[in-house]
Amino acid sequence: xxxxxxxxxxxxxxxLPRYYRYLGALKAKNITxxxxxxxxxxxxxxxxxxxxxxxNFGGFGQQGYGYNVENLYVEIGKILGLDKSNQMIxxxxxxxxxxxxxxxxxxxxxxxxxxxxLFDVNPKLIGITVHGVEVHDIDDMEEFIKNHEIxxxxxxxxxDQAPKIAKDLVSWGIKxxxxxxxxxxxxxxxxxxxxxxxAESLMTLTYNIHSREDGExxx
Amino acid sequence: xxxxxxxxxxxxxxxLPRYYRYLGALKAKNITxxxxxxxxxxxxxxxxxxxxxxxNFGGFGQQGYGYNVENLYVEIGKILGLDKSNQMIxxxxxxxxxxxxxxxxxxxxxxxxxxxxLFDVNPKLIGITVHGVEVHDIDDMEEFIKNHEIxxxxxxxxxDQAPKIAKDLVSWGIKxxxxxxxxxxxxxxxxxxxxxxxAESLMTLTYNIHSREDGExxx
DNA sequence: TAGATTGTTAATCGATTAACAATC
DNA sequence: TAGATTGTTAATCGATTAACAATC
Numbered sequence: 001x002x003x004x005x006x007x008x009x010x011x012x013x014x015x016l017p018r019y020y021r022y023l024g025a026l027k028a029k030n031i032t033x034x035x036x037x038x039x040x041x042x043x044x045x046x047x048x049x050x051x052x053x054x055x056n057f058g059g060f061g062q063q064g065y066g067y068n069v070e071n072l073y074v075e076i077g078k079i080l081g082l083d084k085s086n087q088m089i090x091x092x093x094x095x096x097x098x099x100x101x102x103x104x105x106x107x108x109x110x111x112x113x114x115x116x117x118l119f120d121v122n123p124k125l126i127g128i129t130v131h132g133v134e135v136h137d138i139d140d141m142e143e144f145i146k147n148h149e150i151x152x153x154x155x156x157x158x159x160d161q162a163p164k165i166a167k168d169l170v171s172w173g174i175k176x177x178x179x180x181x182x183x184x185x186x187x188x189x190x191x192x193x194x195x196x197x198x199a200e201s202l203m204t205l206t207y208n209i210h211s212r213e214d215g216e217x218x219x
Numbered sequence: 220x221x222x223x224x225x226x227x228x229x230x231x232x233x234x235l236p237r238y239y240r241y242l243g244a245l246k247a248k249n250i251t252x253x254x255x256x257x258x259x260x261x262x263x264x265x266x267x268x269x270x271x272x273x274x275n276f277g278g279f280g281q282q283g284y285g286y287n288v289e290n291l292y293v294e295i296g297k298i299l300g301l302d303k304s305n306q307m308i309x310x311x312x313x314x315x316x317x318x319x320x321x322x323x324x325x326x327x328x329x330x331x332x333x334x335x336x337l338f339d340v341n342p343k344l345i346g347i348t349v350h351g352v353e354v355h356d357i358d359d360m361e362e363f364i365k366n367h368e369i370x371x372x373x374x375x376x377x378x379d380q381a382p383k384i385a386k387d388l389v390s391w392g393i394k395x396x397x398x399x400x401x402x403x404x405x406x407x408x409x410x411x412x413x414x415x416x417x418a419e420s421l422m423t424l425t426y427n428i429h430s431r432e433d434g435e436x437x438x
Numbered sequence: 439t440a441g442a443t444t445g446t447t448a449a450t451c452g453a454t455t456a457a458c459a460a461t462c
Numbered sequence: 463t464a465g466a467t468t469g470t471t472a473a474t475c476g477a478t479t480a481a482c483a484a485t486c
Contacts, residue, residue, distance in 0.1 A: 008430075009476080009477075011476095011477065011478095012477095013423055013426055013427070014419075014423055016422070016423075016426065017416070017418070017419035017420075017422040017423060018416075018419060020422070021401060021419070035442085035443060035444090036443075036444075037443080043403075044403075046478075046479060046480090047443095047479095048478075048479050048480065048481095049477095049478065049479075051443095051444065051445065051446085052445090052446085052477090052478080052479090054445095055444090055445060055446075059444080059445065061443075061444050061445080062443080062444070062485090062486060063442075063443050063444040063445080063484070063485045063486045064441070064442045064443050064444075064485070064486045065442080065443070065444085065486065066442090066443065066444080067444090079426065080422045080423075080425055080426045081422075081425035081426055081428065081429035082422065082425065084425075084429065086425050094321075095317060095318040095321040095322065096318045096321075096322065098314065098318070099314040099315045099317070099318035100417075102313075102314040103314065103315065103417065113421060113425075151428060152424070152425070152428065175428050175431070175432075176424050176425070176427065176428040177424075178420070178421060178424055182240060184262075184263075190431060192424060192427040192428050192431060194420055194421070194423055194424035194427070196415070196417065196420055197236070197237075198319075198322065198415065199236070200233075200236035200237060200240070201236075201397070201413055201415055202332060202397060202413070203235070203236040203239070203299045203300075203301065204232055204233055204235075204236060204299075204413060205371070205395050205396075205397055205411060205413035206299055206300035206301065206303075206305050206332075206371070206395070207232055207235065207298065207299045207300055208232070208395065208411040208413070209300065209370060209371065209394050209395040209411050210300035210303065211227075212394070212409060212411060213394075228452080228453075230452090230453065230454095231453095254466085254467060254468090255467075255468075256467080265454075265455060265456090266455095266467095267454075267455050267456065267457095268453095268454065268455075270467095270468065270469065270470085271453090271454080271455090271469090271470085273469095274468090274469060274470075278468080278469065280467075280468050280469080281461090281462060281467080281468070282460070282461045282462045282466075282467050282468040282469080283461070283462045283465070283466045283467050283468075284462065284466080284467070284468085285466085285467065285468080286468090
């Protein structure tokens, strides 16, 4: 209802955070206005694409002027849901889970994400504190989620455990998964899964490195 | 020359690791053959897409039979460059760098990736060992890369340092970057960059969570 | 006002899906 | 051989780019 989503394509959505990052950088440089043309040169995309993308959400610009940096930054933030509080838990307090808990890039109030608990089965980890956040017993997770009305869970646990725990988490109210386990989660349509498949990302890198080596003398 | 790359689209390349993962799982279940139709049902893509994708690289199947799982697994591994040794270094031995050094998913010989050194400026980190891999002084990086003929570097360092260090690394022989810094690296065309922008991935997650909430009653 | 730049429609391009002849 | 399933061409669909009238 609020944003009368006329089914925005995933390709557009994936580009929004990058616009947001560039606008943040412009803001930090005290640049107050920018045209789609100049932004397109900085970002190495077409000005057409920028205007098309933004116009999915409303007319943020002004003819003859361009876009107000501060305003556009705020608007894209709202579109992405960064104005809401986004508390999350991390399930699996191993190296990756702890790294995410420590990660300053998003884990600060200015962007609005906040890790409020880690969970693990390992008694050696339960009770320790990572970046001021406590590792809890995974058996206490249901109650914690319900008490704190958590909607987002990062999954940084072994592949074989991820599907079952994800299913439980959905029944306890989790609406979005940030999934680092190398497995595809099959969950109801009302639930969102954002995969970060690190091993797969690394494989596309090696593909590109090797294919460039081979194609050196290409036309 | 070797693979006479007829310019495979990035969309196809990004799907290959997922095929590889599914074939590995089939192999582990001792399934020896699979048709594009059955694989398409498991992976929730069209059989057409699977056949089109694979045929960019050669006729791996057999009419009336389907694909041999073991063979296809090996072939896709070769396409991705997993048969070659892929030694890499991690630049930035903070939480994320250490987590990657520890990450078992790719950091084992069976897939062919191997982290052989971490680098940092922090004297407190230099000399420690993470998952059997030593953290070196970043001043020793040039010599190390040249001695070991390293081609791949993971960048897990602060955003403001990434562009300069990436430039240096290129001059020392690095061909591919696995970039975790929230910045776009501008480098020569001969160099490959695979970005893992965690904060941006998390933002698309919140977008989807919130837009589903709003659109609940949509047709 | 004249100049600049948006918002938006139309044209192009590329990727996905469907269909089917080839063939194991 | 008959049945199954690929490899590949053709049709469709969606996303990107170009163009330009609207308008600040």
